[in-house]
Amino acid sequence: MTRKTASRLKAGVAAGALLALAALAGPAWAFCGFYVAQADAKLFNKSSKVVLARDGQKTAITMANDYQGDVKEFAVVIPVPTFIERKQIGVVDMPTIDHLDAFTAPRLVEYHDDDPCAPRQPMPVAMARSGFSPHLLAYADASGRYRGVTIEATYDVGEYDVSILSARESDGLVNWLTDNGYRIPAGAEAVLGSYIKQNMRFFVAKVNLDRMNLIGAGYLRPLQVRYDTAKFMLPLRLGTVNADGPQDLIIYALTRNGRVEITNYRTVKLPTDVDVPLYVKDEFGKFYKALFERAVARENMRAVFVEYAWDMGWCDPCAAKPMTFRELVELGARWIETDEDVPFGLRGAGGAGAFVTRLHVRYDAAHFPEDLVFMETHDRENFQGRYVLRHPWRGNATCPAADAYRASLQARFRLQAHNLSFLTGWDAKDIATRMEAAGQRAR
Amino acid sequence: MPMPGRLRFLAEARHLQIAALSVLFAINFLFIDFGAKPLASALAIATSLATQAACAWWFGLKHLDLRSPLITGLSLSLLLRADEPWLHALAGVLAILSKFVIRHDDKHVFNPAGFAIVALLFLSDHVWISPGQWGTGVWFAALVAFAAILVLRAARRPDIAIFFLTSHAALLIARALWLGDSLAIPLHQLQSGSLLIFAFFMISDPRTSPDARLGRFIFAFAVALAAHWLAFSMQMRPALYIALIALSPFTLLIDHILPARRFAWTVPVERFPMRKALQGFRLSHFLRKTGAHFS
Numbered sequence: 129m130t131r132k133t134a135s136r137l138k139a140g141v142a143a144g145a146l147l148a149l150a151a152l153a154g155p156a157w158a159f160c161g162f163y164v165a166q167a168d169a170k171l172f173n174k175s176s177k178v179v180l181a182r183d184g185q186k187t188a189i190t191m192a193n194d195y196q197g198d199v200k201e202f203a204v205v206i207p208v209p210t211f212i213e214r215k216q217i218g219v220v221d222m223p224t225i226d227h228l229d230a231f232t233a234p235r236l237v238e239y240h241d242d243d244p245c246a247p248r249q250p251m252p253v254a255m256a257r258s259g260f261s262p263h264l265l266a267y268a269d270a271s272g273r274y275r276g277v278t279i280e281a282t283y284d285v286g287e288y289d290v291s292i293l294s295a296r297e298s299d300g301l302v303n304w305l306t307d308n309g310y311r312i313p314a315g316a317e318a319v320l321g322s323y324i325k326q327n328m329r330f331f332v333a334k335v336n337l338d339r340m341n342l343i344g345a346g347y348l349r350p351l352q353v354r355y356d357t358a359k360f361m362l363p364l365r366l367g368t369v370n371a372d373g374p375q376d377l378i379i380y381a382l383t384r385n386g387r388v389e390i391t392n393y394r395t396v397k398l399p400t401d402v403d404v405p406l407y408v409k410d411e412f413g414k415f416y417k418a419l420f421e422r423a424v425a426r427e428n429m430r431a432v433f434v435e436y437a438w439d440m441g442w443c444d445p446c447a448a449k450p451m452t453f454r455e456l457v458e459l460g461a462r463w464i465e466t467d468e469d470v471p472f473g474l475r476g477a478g479g480a481g482a483f484v485t486r487l488h489v490r491y492d493a494a495h496f497p498e499d500l501v502f503m504e505t506h507d508r509e510n511f512q513g514r515y516v517l518r519h520p521w522r523g524n525a526t527c528p529a530a531d532a533y534r535a536s537l538q539a540r541f542r543l544q545a546h547n548l549s550f551l552t553g554w555d556a557k558d559i560a561t562r563m564e565a566a567g568q569r570a571r
Numbered sequence: 572m573p574m575p576g577r578l579r580f581l582a583e584a585r586h587l588q589i590a591a592l593s594v595l596f597a598i599n600f601l602f603i604d605f606g607a608k609p610l611a612s613a614l615a616i617a618t619s620l621a622t623q624a625a626c627a628w629w630f631g632l633k634h635l636d637l638r639s640p641l642i643t644g645l646s647l648s649l650l651l652r653a654d655e656p657w658l659h660a661l662a663g664v665l666a667i668l669s670k671f672v673i674r675h676d677d678k679h680v681f682n683p684a685g686f687a688i689v690a691l692l693f694l695s696d697h698v699w700i701s702p703g704q705w706g707t708g709v710w711f712a713a714l715v716a717f718a719a720i721l722v723l724r725a726a727r728r729p730d731i732a733i734f735f736l737t738s739h740a741a742l743l744i745a746r747a748l749w750l751g752d753s754l755a756i757p758l759h760q761l762q763s764g765s766l767l768i769f770a771f772f773m774i775s776d777p778r779t780s781p782d783a784r785l786g787r788f789i790f791a792f793a794v795a796l797a798a799h800w801l802a803f804s805m806q807m808r809p810a811l812y813i814a815l816i817a818l819s820p821f822t823l824l825i826d827h828i829l830p831a832r833r834f835a836w837t838v839p840v841e842r843f844p845m846r847k848a849l850q851g852f853r854l855s856h857f858l859r860k861t862g863a864h865f866s
Binding site for chain 1: 604605652653654696697698699701702703704705706707708749750751752753755756758759760763805806808
């Protein structure tokens with residue numbers, strides 16, 4: 129066993145012990161470490177968050193947005209595969225999605241070397257996560273009158289006025305949407321026509337200001353639609369029409385059996401478990417953004433990246449406290465047996481499982497002409513985006529082992545510098561300067 | 572003029588196919604995320620070889636030829652995904668058994684690896700195939716096409732892959748035109764590495780495709796049509812494989828209606844002038860004398 133492997137193993141054992149202690153202490157589950165750095169909430173501009181929960185053909189799609197414009201102008205048009213009844217629509221609290229985002233985010237873990245003259249026992253003491261800012265899947269403005277296609281139903285859903293439309297011709301639909309205040313970008317007609325011929329209906333929603341004020345949430349809550357369908361897909365194409373450059377989409381897929389992958393594009397793991405220089409701690413968000421951009425470039429923007437794939441029952445290390453049954457049910461995982469407000473991770477043996485796959489895609493019409501099509505696999509192998517800081521021992525050490533330890537640090541620093549440069553494309557000289565300033569001088 | 576021994580070895584279609592599949596396997600193993608796993612692949616190959624040996628003994632074959640089961644094992648390693656390694660072992664056994672048991676008129680009905688994949692997809696919840704894993708890269712398409720041309724030229728059956736790809740492309744383009752979609756969509760669908768592997772290494776298996784050229788065209792078109800329906804109407808992701816296996820029994824009917832020279836790996840082409848084959852002679856009685864069974 130190499131020293132690195134041994135050290136990781138020990139770190140794992142130590143982390144496990146800490147988590148076990150935390151579990152024994154009940155509510156102290158909240159202790160999974162604390163954040164040492166948090167990436168800017170606006171890390172990825174023009175990004176959306178979608179939670180997809182799927183069990184057999186039962187599908188729930190929850191769309192989060194932090195729409196920054198005037199809420200009067202908020203409007204969303206989503207192709208859906210079936211007619212939607214009122215009971216199939218709901219709103220979800222944003223903190224629930226934020227929790228899932230934090231729980232599955234790429235993480236920075238930190239270890240401190242022990243005195244080289246004493247037995248080695250590294251322990252994880254802290255972690256950080258990156259955060260992402262969502263926008264809308266597709267939106268348009270309001271202005272106008274009604275004309276046209278079949279309105280199959282209209283519903284009041286929280287702060288939203290929702291209509292379910294079906295259409296025979298795309299121009300009729302475009303007229304209706306335009307006349308009802310949905311500003312449809314040029315070029316969308318062909319895409320709408322394609323969905324119409326595929327027997328899709330349209331879920332359209334606008335904000336009802338009176339009800340929004342009455343509810344007083346202060347923000348637009350994520351909309352959720354639930355339906356039974358063989359189509360396990362996510363319509364991207366409307367969002368790429370006339371889009372101003374590439375957009376980011378983060379998909380959190382909750383499934384019963386295992387990892388979700390894309391069937392019509394490559395699904396690729398992000399680089400993970402890499403040692404990076406200590407100064408990354410202060411700019412983890414910037415680091416992760418550069419890493420992601422470089423990974424996208426390496427794949428010629430033709431892949432979807434896995435950031436996290438893990439059994440929802442546990443985490444190691446946890447980037448946030450575990451999700452509760454209630455939260456998972458709220459996000460559409462209705463196959464789990466209860467909606468109690470207790471951590472899902474504390475469920476007993478047996479019971480229905482839940483697996484989460486976090487996929488991150490940067491897309492535009494040129495590289496992603498087709499909608500994303502998904503498939504659930506039975507692969508339950510865990511994966512997480514994890515980047516490691518290792519603090520050298522700074523105390524006194526005079527034994528013979530200390531000389532060898534200090535000598536080994538040079539190779540470690542060089543490796544960390546190389547890793548950082550490879551992952552982010554940052555200039556090697558700048559990295560060396562920053563490392564030196566942080567006390568990691570590689571000669 | 573007879574070829575020198577080494578060249579003849581290289582010109583043998585199965586050797587080229589083993590080489591091509593090995594390269595794809597190495598790429599899958601080393602560079603593709605969520606790709607082949609060592610234990611599962613070893614089990615698929617080992618059980619394919621062992622089942623061939625056991626069946627050769629049981630059915631009293633004079634020669635044990637391990638080239639075809641190696642191709643089957645490599646194909647299973649490349650294409651099949653499962654969360655338990657024993658499923659790959661079962662796939663190897665099912666594949667080779669199907670070759671010996673499901674036969675008609677001295678020809679096996681199903682492509683062995685294709686049969687095992689589809690059988691397990693229906694029998695178990697724990698297997699899947701990853702149609703997106705090869706991506707849509709041009710370099711990969713070029714590599715697969717190059718390898719396939721070598722293999723199929725040597726096997727003298729390149730037509731069915733061309734028939735299939737043409738039918739599939741025509742259907743995808745027709746669908747895009749009907750939907751009013753940009754042609755970027757069918758072009759993207761046609762660049763799929765998985766599609767090319769299916770076309771060049773699965774449906775073009777000369778031992779399980781119809782004997783007559785017209786028959787191969789009908790069969791290739793039917794598979795493309797069925798796969799189209801399964802993928803777009805039934806939302807099945809392994810549509811190509813299910814279509815191929817579901818329609819394979821019809822090759823018997825096609826061979827009956829359109830008889831032609833039966834393919835055998837080991838028979839030199841010179842013995843069978845194409846003109847005669849096209850005249851519709853049934854040569855199965857002659858083939859039996861060549862000893863080209865079960866390969």
